[in-house]
Amino acid sequence: MLKAIPKTFIVIDGIDECDSKERKLILDLFSSVVSEEEKNSRVLFVSQELNDIKTALHEAETLRLNEEHIKHDVRNYSIKMSLKIQQRFPRMPDEAREHILKLVCDGAEGMFLFAKLVLENLHHQANLEDVYKELKPDTFPKGFEQA
Numbered sequence: 001m002l003k004a005i006p007k008t009f010i011v012i013d014g015i016d017e018c019d020s021k022e023r024k025l026i027l028d029l030f031s032s033v034v035s036e037e038e039k040n041s042r043v044l045f046v047s048q049e050l051n052d053i054k055t056a057l058h059e060a061e062t063l064r065l066n067e068e069h070i071k072h073d074v075r076n077y078s079i080k081m082s083l084k085i086q087q088r089f090p091r092m093p094d095e096a097r098e099h100i101l102k103l104v105c106d107g108a109e110g111m112f113l114f115a116k117l118v119l120e121n122l123h124h125q126a127n128l129e130d131v132y133k134e135l136k137p138d139t140f141p142k143g144f145e146q147a
Helices: 020-036 051-056 066-089 094-107 112-123 128-135
Strands: 009-011 041-046
Touching: 009 020, 009 128, 020 041, 020 112, 066 094, 066 112, 094 112, 094 128
Parallel strands: 009 041
Antiparallel strands: none
16 A cells, blocks of 8 residues: 555554554564655654664654653643633633643643643633633642543
8 A cells, every 4th residue: 555655654653552562563564664665655653762662763863852842832732722711701811811821831741631631621611600610729630630
């Protein structure tokens, strides 16, 4: 199939979550595909840096994201979503929107998914009073599992 398509881009996310035997099979397969069809296929692995992955992809280009990159992305996303929440609930003052932004950015601890879950929950509340209830310290999630 890959040989029949003139240009192929493949993204594989979470390969670090596979067990090591499955991970090796996947890495071997796609490494051979890229080396055989170097001009036609590109593979992007999104993963934590594990030794077997580094070894298998030792010739690949690497882009490392650090905590500051993620914090920046979380903040930008949170700004956008908190503005959407404020637009959905026009009586919300700027101070409340800024409070949401601070709570989410502080609570995310570098986890984009935390911010997404919390902000979507706030956006889907029925009214502004329910939003405020979700922001109370005893209700606002502490960590990813609660989100």
